[in-house]
Amino acid sequence: MNSEFMDALTTLEKEKGISKEVIIEAIEAALISGYKRNFNQAQNVRVDVNRENGSIRVFARKEVVEEVFDARLEISLDEAQRINPNYEVDDVVEIEVTPKDFGRIAAQTAKQVVTQRVREAERGIIYSDFIDREEDIMTGIVQRQDNRFIYVDLGKVEALLPLNEQMPNESYKHNDRIKAFITKVEKTTKGPQILISRTHPGLLKRLFELEVPEIYDGTVEIKSVAREAGDRSKIAVHAENPEVDPVGACVGPKGQRVQAIVSELKGEKIDIVRWSEDPVVYVANALSPSKVIQVNVNEEEKMTQVIVPDYQLSLAIGKRGQNARLAAKLTGWKIDIKSESEAEELGLLDDQDLEEDVAAAEDGLEPIENVDEIEGD
Template sequence: MNPEFIGAIEELERERGIDKEVLFQAIEAALISAYKRNFDSAQNVRIVMERETGDIQVLEQKEVVEEVKNEQEEISHEDAKQIRSDYEIGDIVEHEVTPKNFGRIAAQTAKQVVIQRIREAEREIVFEEYVHRQDDVITGIIQRTEQNNVIVDLGKVEAVIPPTEQMESDKYDQGERIKAYVVEVKKTTKEPYVMLSRTHPGLIKRLFELEVPEIFQGVVEVKSVSREAGQRSKIAVHSRQDEVDPVGSCVGPKGSRVQTIVKELNGEKIDIVKWSDDPKELISNSLSPTKVMKVDIDEKNNYARVVVPDDQLSLAIGKEGQNARLAAKLTNWKIDILSESKAYEQSETGNIEDVPNDASPEYSSIEDPDS
């Protein structure tokens, strides 16, 4: 091995951060296999590569034993003492057996090892870069569609949006830029596997962080998100400063901030509600834009019963139960909704304050299979 090769290894360490000692050890391990393969040898050998000059030695190894049973792996104590008088039973005797033409094989093997390690190092660098973007929003360019998977070019790696993570309202035209949520990054034998999502609730949260300075600065906090991708989402926000309106911050001047996100999501409706640590207030807010008259809660069963005006019952429930379903997901409470007239009807006194706990609801998120 020539000194130029050693210089190249040292340069790799400086430029790519690949530990040269790791490279030397990998080359030595590969050369053992190359020696046995090319010289039809079954004997135990150790290969030493001189770190300064690149000189290589193949050293045959035999264990010192009292009685030899395997001549390829063992040497008698008597023969060992003829080589060096202080050898004892159990010691390892090494004898150089470097073939004359081993240099060419060694050079080829070393080159292959270095190339392989460079590729591994590059894959590791790319993996580390993208694994830190997990649970974040990333922008890429749509490349193509393969077996219903959308392939997105992120620059250093191609990511995948599988069918389950695609929005029906997205067109995924080749060459178009797209924002997506990084769901998973994992190592493979080739380049890292990066899975993206356009349906994940985390996409909503991250888009608001990008668009709303108060969220990015930590003044406003996104406490909860519920989403039915491509149709409607609800987001509950809280302000750490009393003088800052969390809902107004997210809506933006003339609705500019939320409209930017709605446009990114192809018209998906977004309800922004104020978070509250009071479950009754939170549940009432979550059913926005409905006016809620009364909320009763059963904390033990995580259950809430809500009374709304008759003319707002359909609004509270939403199309196919969507509004109530999203409210239940947002608050993590099971929600029953009653109209004002039905609440009066089922109360013994004709007062909605006296509606019985087992009053029959007109909508129940408990019965909804998607809740």
């Protein structure tokens, strides 16, 4: 090595942020192994790289002893004092043993160390960039796929889209641009591994943040998301300011905002409902688009019994129970749906006016307190 190599390390430190001293120390450690391997030496050695001109010297380190048992590791007191009269027993003597052709080994070793350190630094930078983007959304380009993953180029790194995180109604082709939710960023021996998803509820939430300025600036808050990817989703929104319509903000002028999200999700239907701290109102809203006559709440079992008109029973339950299932996920309440005629037979109907409750909740008033608690089926 020479002064030009040391200048190159200085440049590398500025461009890649890799400490010059750290690289030199790594080179010295690697040269010790290289010396022992190439010259069949077992003694303790120290390699010194001159920080100015890059010159390399190898020193054998030997302990001063009264009687020598291993000449590779020890030196007698008499011999040590011939080098320097001040040496005493248990001191360590360093004797230069630099081989004549050690420069070639040093150059090769230095190249390998620098290459490895640069690679590690680049991986570290990528990891640092992406660990902060965990649970965020990014746009990538589909590169290839196998029976386990679709590989998506995110610019600096290739992310993995597992089979179970792919939407069932989507097919992916080379060079397709897709938005994906980063679920996990891991350090591995081969560099950072980025796992992404197209089915995660977080993707829907982030898409609304991108499309709806009121959500991005905090005027409208997403309270909950329930999603069956590729088919239907429900999202509950709320605004502290009573003059702001959170549902209208998410829908957008002529439905443009929500339609942009539906298009990105390849036609996935999205129900946007108004959140309420009153479970009666919240559950009724969550079962949209069906009309709800009455909601009975069992606080202890966190269960609600919902009564709907006979002609809307199938709509409230949804295809294969989807509407009721999503509403339960969205609200966190168990939901038992009964038709109006069945409720009459069981004596479950009362004089509760659900529409007044909803209006009171939306006006910031106390809801009517005439909800019966019942035992869930």
